[in-house]
Amino acid sequence: RTRGTMPPETGKEGDGSGGLRARPGKGPEEAAAAAVAEEAEAEGRTPAHETSTGGGSSGEQRAGAGGGGVDGAEKPWRPWPWNMLPDNAAIALALLLLAFVGPPMGILIGTAELTWAVITRVWARLPFIADPLRENIRSVAQKVGDQVLRDPRDSSYLPWILFLSLYPPLLFFFFYQRYLANGFEVSMFLLYHFMRIGPRFRFFAHLHVLQHKEGHDYLGIFRGHWRIFNHLIQFWVGPFFGQVPNSYGIAHNKIHHRWHNDLEDVHTNLDLDRTEFRSFLIYLPRFAAYWSGITPLMLFLRRREWNFAQKMAKGMAIYYLAAAYFCYHAPMFGLFYFLFPHFESMIFFGGISYLWHAWVDPEDPTNQYINSVTILEGHDNIWNEDYHVVHHHSPQTHWSLVPEHFEKHKDEYAKHRATVFKDTEEGEMLYWMFSGKWQELADHFVDLSGTLSKEEIYDLLMMRLKFVVNRDGGRKAMKQVPVE
Numbered sequence: 001r002t003r004g005t006m007p008p009e010t011g012k013e014g015d016g017s018g019g020l021r022a023r024p025g026k027g028p029e030e031a032a033a034a035a036v037a038e039e040a041e042a043e044g045r046t047p048a049h050e051t052s053t054g055g056g057s058s059g060e061q062r063a064g065a066g067g068g069g070v071d072g073a074e075k076p077w078r079p080w081p082w083n084m085l086p087d088n089a090a091i092a093l094a095l096l097l098l099a100f101v102g103p104p105m106g107i108l109i110g111t112a113e114l115t116w117a118v119i120t121r122v123w124a125r126l127p128f129i130a131d132p133l134r135e136n137i138r139s140v141a142q143k144v145g146d147q148v149l150r151d152p153r154d155s156s157y158l159p160w161i162l163f164l165s166l167y168p169p170l171l172f173f174f175f176y177q178r179y180l181a182n183g184f185e186v187s188m189f190l191l192y193h194f195m196r197i198g199p200r201f202r203f204f205a206h207l208h209v210l211q212h213k214e215g216h217d218y219l220g221i222f223r224g225h226w227r228i229f230n231h232l233i234q235f236w237v238g239p240f241f242g243q244v245p246n247s248y249g250i251a252h253n254k255i256h257h258r259w260h261n262d263l264e265d266v267h268t269n270l271d272l273d274r275t276e277f278r279s280f281l282i283y284l285p286r287f288a289a290y291w292s293g294i295t296p297l298m299l300f301l302r303r304r305e306w307n308f309a310q311k312m313a314k315g316m317a318i319y320y321l322a323a324a325y326f327c328y329h330a331p332m333f334g335l336f337y338f339l340f341p342h343f344e345s346m347i348f349f350g351g352i353s354y355l356w357h358a359w360v361d362p363e364d365p366t367n368q369y370i371n372s373v374t375i376l377e378g379h380d381n382i383w384n385e386d387y388h389v390v391h392h393h394s395p396q397t398h399w400s401l402v403p404e405h406f407e408k409h410k411d412e413y414a415k416h417r418a419t420v421f422k423d424t425e426e427g428e429m430l431y432w433m434f435s436g437k438w439q440e441l442a443d444h445f446v447d448l449s450g451t452l453s454k455e456e457i458y459d460l461l462m463m464r465l466k467f468v469v470n471r472d473g474g475r476k477a478m479k480q481v482p483v484e
Helices: 028-043 058-063 087-124 127-148 157-182 186-197 199-216 224-229 232-241 247-259 277-292 294-302 306-329 331-356 388-393 399-408 410-415 426-434 438-444 454-466
Strands: 374-376 420-422
Touching: 087 127, 087 186, 087 199, 087 277, 087 331, 127 157, 157 186, 157 199, 157 232, 157 331, 186 199, 186 331, 199 232, 199 247, 232 247, 232 306, 232 331, 247 277, 247 294, 247 306, 277 294, 277 331, 294 306, 306 331, 331 426, 374 388, 388 399, 399 410, 420 438, 426 438, 438 454
Parallel strands: 374 420
Antiparallel strands: none
């Protein structure tokens, strides 16, 4: 494997994770090009880097000629398909999206955080209720899970699956009836979305993590006669939260886990200087196009992967036909109640995706110990999602064993000076990035090697943030960023 990319168990046949196979004596760029050539030969087609059409494979995009933000270039180089969209146009689209979603989202974030602070303070004073209730729910879920789940270790999913299968749809249709009777009301619009996402986004967060887990479990969560409930989350509940069905199982697995944010990943940020907020604005339409299913479908068709394209198109048809129905019969409701979560998720998860892969080693861009983030003692670690390196290294590892997997490979993390932070969460880290509080990030970085000074940690993080891949495989000249 490319140096540092994956531990031995990664990329097992059938896990859908992809990855570059070992090619002795080849560096990461040569390995990427060789992988593309071998894959093309196996499929009986011409490798993309040997054709004259724009964009395409990692091999082509690393091996071409020109720019990538190098000083003196007329315009920065962009990978396919983003070489067809000028940066200024991307920024304009991002600003339009932020202008529509940003103000309501700001209100919802504030009220959700405040409500959660009140609830946790009150709940902490009721241990005689909270503790027995929590234990009873856990005990019942475990007993049911032993009977209906393929893996009883997933029993903690069940209370959330039950709640989310009932509450959001009922809430949605209640407010739909209210809209039909009273028309559009700003107060009801805000109340609906507050009730949908829950205090501190608990409903929103657990729904999307469940979709992620469900998307990776291609055999399904349930067993026996209960298999009819497999994919319930993404096909029934997900659309109420703006999720296109099959997105995680197809787009996420077959693109992001094949290229791991490399250049053929349709929402890569490798060609962008992640220290500049402008880069996030350029990135946001990339993620929006991915989230909507447009660029995954384009890529599958381009690669003649008809089965993946068909499944992606099926999910898009389900979601967008439902959106068309509501927008036709109740236009304001369709836009502000059904489609708003779609745009909301583009911004929210666009930020998360941008952060998860913000740091890249200039000497080994495919090194996942570095180009994926791990957060220890995270403030919002639902089913161990904060161990993003393990998620890419070994997606087949059960979530309950992820911390153990991290400890087992801790020496490798230390060897590569992996991107590990402690005592924080994604939203806080994004705030530090976008506001230029680089020292805060450095203060929360965990140097597992134990060899770096504070100044060296800061310099290391900035170097990895500023690394930009261009079509020469080169990097943008670095400029000094002052310490606050």
